[in-house]
Amino acid sequence: MKLRPVAEPDLVLFQLLRTDPDFWGLSWPGFADPGEPARRLAKDGFFSDGNSWLVAEHDAEAVALLNWRTASFGVPRLSWEIGIVVVPERRGQGIGWRAQAMLCDYLFTREPIQRIQAGTRVENIPEQKSLVKAGFHLEGRIRAAEFSDGEWRDGLLYSRLRTDPSPEIP
Template sequence: MDLPVRLRPVSDDDDLDMFRRFCVEPGLIGLDWRGFQDAQGVARRFAEDGFLGERDGRLVVDAGGRRAGFVSYTEGLYAGRGPYFEIGIALLPDFRGRGLGWRAQAMLCDYLFALSPVQRIQAGTHAENIAEQRSLVKAGFQLEGVVRACEFRDGAWRDGYLYSRLRTDPAPEV
C-alpha cells in the first residue's frame, strides 16, 4: 500500500534534528555526502526564515504522518535572464525505494510552478544513482544529458546527469 505523501514547512525541533543528522552522519545522505557540515547552521537558518526563502528553501516530506526526509529548491539564472529552480531530495533510509521520492519531487514542481513564473525546473543526479534517475522520469523530468566532471566526490571529479521539467511538460498524476 502506498503511503500518503505531503510536503509541509519545517516546524519543530524534531524536523531540525533530522536536518542535523544529514549534516553529521556520513552514510545517511549516501552519494551526496560532502563532509561534515555545521549542524548548528540548521537552527540559524530556521530562525532566519524557516527554510522558506524566495530563492532557496526546504520542505519536509511527510509520509503517512511520519517525517521521511526533505526536498529542497535553489533558484538559478541562465544568461542573466532565465530564472529556474534546481531541486533535490534526501530521504531517510527507511523510506527509500517505496515510491515516495518521485511523488515528493512532482509535488515540489507543482508547488514551484504555481507560485513562481519559472519555466524550468532542473535536477542533477549521479551517473550511478539509477533509482533517482527513474524517480525523476516518473516525476515528469526528461534527461538532458551528461554534465562532465561537474562534481568532486570521493577523491575524483565525476560526471552527473541533468534532468529538467518545463512548465509546458505534462505533470504526472501523483
C-alpha cells in the same frame, strides 16, 4: 503524502544531513556545523530567495527533505534546481518521485517559472528512475560536475518545463 514547511522536530534530520554520510547517501559533501539548522529555522524558517526547503510527510512522519535553489543554468528566478534526500529507511518505496513531482507542481503554481532542473550522479540509477517518473526529461551528461570521494565525477542533468505534463500521483 503532503508537503509542509520545516518544523522544530525536523531539525534532527537536518543535523543528520550535516553529520551522517549514510543519511545523505551519494554525493555527501562532508561534515558541517550541526547547529546551523536550528539557526536557519529561527532566522527564516528555511525559506529564502535563493535556497528553500520543505518536508514531505506521510502518515505524520517526515519521510523526505526537499530543496529548491537558484539554478546553475537559465535565467535566475525563472528556473529552479531541486534536490531531495529520502529518509534511509523509507528509500525504495516510491516516496522520492512523488515528492519531487509534488514539489514541481507547487513551484509551477507559486511562481512564473518555466524550468525546474535536477542533477544526479551517473551511478544513481534509483534517482534517475525517480526523476523520469516525476515528469523530468534527461538533457545530458555533465562531465566532471562534482568532486566527491577524492575524484571528479560526471553527473546527469534532467529538466521539467512548465509545459510538460504533471504525472498522476497516487
